[in-house]
Amino acid sequence: MADFLAALPLGKPLPAGLYGAQNFERVALCRLPVDACALVAGRDVAAVIEKAKVLGVDLCDGPRRSGGDDCALIGTGPGRWLVLSSASGLAARLEAAFAPEASTFEQGGGLVVLEASGPTLPAVLAKLVPLDLATFADDDAATVTAAHINLTLWRHDATHWRFALGRSYFAAFLRAFACAAAEYGLDWAG
Amino acid sequence: MLIPCPYCGVRDAQEFSYRGDAMPVRPDPAAPDAEEKFHDYVYLRDNPAGAFKEIWHHSAGCRRWVEVERDTLTHEIKATRFSAEGRRA
Numbered sequence: 001m002a003d004f005l006a007a008l009p010l011g012k013p014l015p016a017g018l019y020g021a022q023n024f025e026r027v028a029l030c031r032l033p034v035d036a037c038a039l040v041a042g043r044d045v046a047a048v049i050e051k052a053k054v055l056g057v058d059l060c061d062g063p064r065r066s067g068g069d070d071c072a073l074i075g076t077g078p079g080r081w082l083v084l085s086s087a088s089g090l091a092a093r094l095e096a097a098f099a100p101e102a103s104t105f106e107q108g109g110g111l112v113v114l115e116a117s118g119p120t121l122p123a124v125l126a127k128l129v130p131l132d133l134a135t136f137a138d139d140d141a142a143t144v145t146a147a148h149i150n151l152t153l154w155r156h157d158a159t160h161w162r163f164a165l166g167r168s169y170f171a172a173f174l175r176a177f178a179c180a181a182a183e184y185g186l187d188w189a190g
Numbered sequence: 191m192l193i194p195c196p197y198c199g200v201r202d203a204q205e206f207s208y209r210g211d212a213m214p215v216r217p218d219p220a221a222p223d224a225e226e227k228f229h230d231y232v233y234l235r236d237n238p239a240g241a242f243k244e245i246w247h248h249s250a251g252c253r254r255w256v257e258v259e260r261d262t263l264t265h266e267i268k269a270t271r272f273s274a275e276g277r278r279a
Binding site: 077144 | 254
């Protein structure tokens with residue numbers, strides 16, 4: 001089968017629009033305007049978990065999303081979290097809350113966060129991610145590869161999944177996602 | 191082959207990078223026979239057919255070093271733990 005994206009440049013993100021089949025079961029994908037930081041605990045992870053209560057977060061040291069006051073912490077490794085927030089000044093807030101027990105690294109310029117939804121989304125993700133996502137509960141997360149692209153994904157709620165991936169892989173991931181969703185249709189909001 | 195990562199859960203071996211034997215321990219450079227011991231540490235490796243402790247890096251997951259007890263004949267994995275835990279024990 002010919003690549004239905006062949007006419008589009010490889011290195012640029014897909015323009016917003018409909019791709020693939022045009023039906024009512026299509027998958028919706030959009031980019032979220034959030035700031036991102038990496039939070040890395042020192043030796044005392046328990047102290048970091050205790051300090052997270054200042055942000056209203058019941059922090060979990062595992063591959064799960066912990067929500068708080070206008071921020072979300074997603075476990076990416078032991079004592080390591082990806083922190084997302086739509087409010088400004090995230091790095092300064094984290095530094096004030098967690099230093100010196102944990103270090104904060106700004107990631108906002110290097111990461112893209114996407115949100116996908118739709119009735120056929122599980123079938124699309126089954127083509128991309130080598131995990132049994134049907135066993136995932138709300139807030140379960142995983143750092144994994146999809147189409148050879150490293151990303152962190154989590155189940156935001158019953159119908160929405162979110163992905164955080166490197167900005168330089170954004171265009172490649174969009175193409176892979178559009179191809180996986182082609183049989184159901186993709187509504188890419190840009 | 192599936193490797194149970196202590197943090198991420200069971201994952202495909204393709205997510206991991208293989209480093210090799212987990213048993214060699216860096217010799218004391220101040221020891222009188224340090225030169226000979228460093229030669230063995232750097233160059234000599236066992237290649238057993240059977241039970242083996244080895245180091246894998248979960249490079250496409252939590253990016254931690256994982257010590258895996260694997261049978262090299264059957265690929266059966268008996269245990270995994272973070273590598274740092276074994277070294278500190």
